[in-house]
Amino acid sequence: MNSIQAATRLHLTKKNMTFGVPLQIVGLIAVISALIVLIIWRAGGTPGSEEWIDGARSNGGMVFGLLGFLVYMGVQSIATTFPFALTLGSTRKAFVAGTLVWAAVTSAYLALIYAVLLLVELATDHWFVGIYIFDVYYLGTGNLLILLPTVFLGSLGALTIGALFGASWARFGNRGPIFLGAGLAIVLLGLLALVIPLITGSVLADFRLWWLAAAAVVIIAVSAVMTLQLLRSAVVR
């Protein structure tokens, strides 16, 4: 087993955290979505109507519900695992690479789960009662080719950004995440100020989804590189 595989296995040893808890959260969000549908139906909504479908497809629970947990997983993948990885004899480079592989495995697993559940949702005509959990606008409105990269890149992005914050904590202590968060906010707002005048109607008309995918890839790559840079000088004390 090479050092990157060993670092990946270090994370995968906690199988429940990687594979079990996300599934439980997905189940919980599904139950909450079903209860909300029940409330809307009791309030006079008509399942299957155009208005019902449009409203139901705006359900972002399955996108945003898991986001917080994925960022937490990313933070702990570095903050509490890095000292033990060094103890086991991992190099910092192998640890960051192994963590990235683990994040990719976790993201692929989630994308697969979402894809299977979308197919079940479509096959059962939205769980027999018009519940839209995976066939929603945020996940490509039932299009697997959009759902798969969206969930994969979204999860990987959340995990690597969490890892970056974990690395900033490992390097600078409590000040790390505060300064990193403030720094990122300033950079993003500055970029927005620069770009907004360039966003014209024609640019919006030409917008393509792959732009978002490309942006996600850049964010993931930058996060991974910054994580390595922070950990290279991080000291366990």
Next chain:
Amino acid sequence: MTHAIELLSATRSFRSDDAVQDVTLAVPEGAICGVLGRNGAGKTTVMSLISGQDRPTTGRVLVDGEDPFENEAVLSRISFVRDNQRYPDDYFLHHVLGIAPAFAPYWDGELAAELVERFRLPRKPAIRKFSRGQLSAVAIVLGLASRSPITLLDEPYLGLDATARGLFHDILLRDLGLYPRTLLLSTHLIDESESLFDHIVLMDRGRVVLRTEAEEARHLAMCVSGVADAVQAFAADYPVLYSHSIGGLQTSTVTGRLDDDARSRAATLGVRVKGASLQDLAVAYGSGDALQDSSKEGISA
């Protein structure tokens, strides 16, 4: 002599604080070296540098002739579990035992199982709920079962009961006999472990104040006690490392071999004299009165 570990004028600074200052030492391959000193003396920092978990601010650290930092080949031959080791969230004992072999090419699962059994380590609670002694036992399992050619044990006795400490000694000696390796062990329980050591490094305030073979260390100094005036008269002929007075009585640790002349002089003055133990030396050097680097043959540059 082949050196497994070398520190060449290594200094590690954290802002304006030097945790380790200009440390130069060399540990021969196969040595069992006690790293002694007070809290904050720099023992853990030195081990951290040797294990590549940290880099010196200035100077060099070599393990088997190579810089250990980010050196995969060297790191696979080192085991270092710090005394305040942190484990990933929600880690259980089986997680530790499951992952360690992936990093330790010499891992012995049977020895790990024996240590877990004999230290009575519980499998159910998460490691964060372990007692201080149980955490030390986990560190011992990792340190010994890894069978790493260079093993660094940082305060392995912390919180261990007397039975467990005896058990650790027995298994350590048995395993070192079967699989010799270079061992650095830091501890405050010097009397209990001094029989293990063949080399000693004594640190104070980030500096090495004594490095010598253990046998030589036992003849380096004397402890003289009695009426203050008589003790001072005896000590007048020797460099004093440490003195402690209560009322009219005084105890001093002085540099010098306990020979017939010293015994005769002590008898004449009516003071008691004995050879200083490693514990006495650690107390004396830790008092801050004796900061000179007293390098002896064996562990030295």
